[in-house]
Amino acid sequence: MEGGGDDIQALITLMARLPGLGPRSARRIVLSLIRRRDTQMVQLAQLLDRVAVNSRECLSCGNVTDRDICPICADPARATGEICVVEDVADLWALERGRAFRGRYHVLGGTLSALDEIGPEDLGIPRLISRIHEDGVTEVILALNATVDGQTTAHYIADALEGSEVAVTGLAQGVPIGGELDYLDDGTISAALRARRRL
Structure with missing residues (x-):
């Protein structure tokens, strides 16, 4: 001591x-x-x-803030018609650090998990779906972790929006900038091959 x-x-x-x-x-x-x-x-x-x-959750997106609506949701310049869906506030902050996304967010607070008995209502997915329709959203970007539960959640949301006018996209996965193939795991290499593009 x-x-x-x-x-x-x-x-x-x-x-x-x-x-x-x-x-x-x-x-x-x-x-x-x-x-x-x-x-x-x-x-x-x-x-x-x-x-x-x-501190509290933003009433709109679920971000951590010290007011009812966070600065991102309150910013009229960010009403681009794009919503980026993330699992956790830490993911939102990580995306904000990159300054590449200028739309709005929706924090799920977790992923669907049959083992942990976490269903769509526990994550507020119905609120996300109604928000998408009410706010005139044109694109939903599913920025969920590349885990089984993350991909299950992404598929669930995509299925719920099927038939709507909303484009559902996901983040590209694969080789990071500066990455060497020899050091990557098999899943990352497979994802990179599937997401290949013309040079």
């Missing part, structure tokens, strides 16, 4: 439970915060308190 007192040790233990942090990283972060308590620790504590009180 390190010195420093019960509260400091409790803070280290709590920080070590965060994703991507272990005990050593947590100790370094806590020590850094204590050394900069006036400039960092107090601000961090205040911000954590505000986020704990104010």
